[in-house]
Structures are given as structure tokens and as C-alpha cells.
Amino acid sequence: xxxxxxxxxxxxxxxxxxxxxxxxxxxxxxxxxxxxxxxxxxxxxxxxxxxxxxxxxxxxxxxxxxxxxxxxxxxxxxxxxxxxxxxxxxxxxxxxxxxxxxxxxxxxxxxxxxxxxxxxxxxxxxxxxxxxxxxxxxxxxxxxxxxxxxxxxxxxxxxxxxxxxxxxxxxxxxxxxxxxxxxxxxxxxxxxxxxxxxxxxxxxxxxxxxxxxxxxxxxxxxxxxxxxxxxxxxxxxxxxxxxxxxxxxxxxxxxxxxxxxxxxxxxxxxxxxxxxxxxxxxxxxxxxxxxxxxxxx
Numbered sequence: 001x002x003x004x005x006x007x008x009x010x011x012x013x014x015x016x017x018x019x020x021x022x023x024x025x026x027x028x029x030x031x032x033x034x035x036x037x038x039x040x041x042x043x044x045x046x047x048x049x050x051x052x053x054x055x056x057x058x059x060x061x062x063x064x065x066x067x068x069x070x071x072x073x074x075x076x077x078x079x080x081x082x083x084x085x086x087x088x089x090x091x092x093x094x095x096x097x098x099x100x101x102x103x104x105x106x107x108x109x110x111x112x113x114x115x116x117x118x119x120x121x122x123x124x125x126x127x128x129x130x131x132x133x134x135x136x137x138x139x140x141x142x143x144x145x146x147x148x149x150x151x152x153x154x155x156x157x158x159x160x161x162x163x164x165x166x167x168x169x170x171x172x173x174x175x176x177x178x179x180x181x182x183x184x185x186x187x188x189x190x191x192x193x194x195x196x197x198x199x200x201x202x203x204x205x206x207x208x209x210x211x212x213x214x215x216x217x218x219x220x221x222x223x224x225x226x227x228x229x230x231x232x233x234x235x236x237x238x239x240x241x242x243x244x245x246x247x248x249x250x251x252x253x254x255x256x257x258x259x260x261x262x263x264x265x266x267x268x269x270x271x272x273x274x275x276x277x278x279x280x281x282x283x284x285x286x287x288x289x290x291x292x293x294x295x296x297x
Contacts, residue, residue, distance in 0.1 A: 135161030
């Protein structure tokens, strides 16, 4: 079954997170007890509640990339966040506005967990998480009973994910942690004859591997999806892809999954956006595109 053109917007209900307001290419958020301001390229509208921004604890300034930094208006500690069984250790680091968690991804974690319920609980399905960052999808899968292979090119990110694993009490869950270039790893797995029941991809628009390998989404995503097509098992569950590239579209992402997975196996392809709904505001904030292929039988 191919993509029918219907797009869905998925909103997050991350329990310790709120989008307080957005606008003028900024967003005001609450993580636990901490309120922060960060840049947001997709927030083109005006701020909905200007007075609320005065309550921020800190802001990340990145107008000048060479001197990007956090500025604290009052004492603020990076919070430990809980989301179901998963805990996220956050931190403020100059050089990046990201603090280690992407709340808009929670609908994907819920889907991963619900998909596991369709399988025999005595047999753990295998899931490959490429570009796994700090482990949100990995730990959601581990908590739901998957055997997970987590791949990221950044050793600090993998170490961070393992810290989240320990904080979540999931140290004994079967997770294989790999620091490697995603495309190189996938191709090696194909040569090894490895198979996975589910694959999660969250590729950046641009990046570099641990040995300086260049990653450009528009050039290399087709190659990666081709390799992933050879890694899907004979009892497949799903392929789930998230894209943050401003040059991409949900329809494009759906077409890619249909191209590399739908022509070989019967599946239903869905697509849409991940977004955050502000408290008391009128402007939902779109943050990423997604597409998934759910295999039928």
C-alpha cells in the first residue's frame, strides 16, 4: 500500500515539558522547573505573550556562531526529566542549544512501545536506531522489550545515552552501543547478514562521522535507505524516519520509504509533522517531518 497523500500532525505530551510561547524565531520552554529561551527558525510569527518571556531563567545566544553561549538570568540547574520509565539527564553546553532531549519525539516513542505489544513477549524483536543521539528512542524501545542496536557518530552522545540508561534503571536491558558512521555501519551489517525487525532513523541535514566522514542528507539518505532495505528481517515491523532538514518535506520522506521498502514488501506508509502545542497560545510550532512504513503481515 503506497502513501495516499494524507498528512498527520503529531503533538507531544511529554509530562515535564511545556512550550510556553514562540515567535520572532525564538521559543520559550519549560523543562522541569527551568525556563529557557532558544532560537527556533520555524517560528516566524510574533510572540503571543511577550510578558511571559521575562520569566526565563536563561537563554542560548547563537546569532554569532563563533561566540554562541548560554546566558543565565538567575541560578538554574539542568533538570533530570522523567518520561514514563525513561529519565533524561540534561545539561547546558556552550556551542549547542540542545540540552539532551527532544520532547516533540514522544509520539514516536509511544508508537515504538505500542508496536512491541503486537509481538510474542517471549521473543524480543531487534531494533536498529541510527543517529541515536542521547537515546530517547533507544530507551523507549528497551523498556518495551526490544533488543536495540544504538548507533551514533559522537562518542559523547553515546556516553550521554548510556548515562540516561543508568538513570532509567535499564542497565540490564539488551542494548548494543556503537560509535560509528551510520552509513558505514549499515553497509557492514549488510555484509555480515544482520537483520532487524524495526529501524529508526533520525539523520541530520549535515554532519561528520567519528573519522571525519561527511554526511549530507540529500546526497546520502538514498544510499542509507538502500542499505536499510537489506537489513529488514523476514518478520518486519516498521521503519520510522524523522527529518529536521528545512529543505525536506513529509511527502518526500514518504516517497523515499515507499521507494526503498514498499516495493519489496507489503506496507502502509504514513507521514506528517511533529509539533508542539503552546499553553494558551494560538500558534502550534512545527519542528520536524516524519514518515513511517508499517509492514503488513
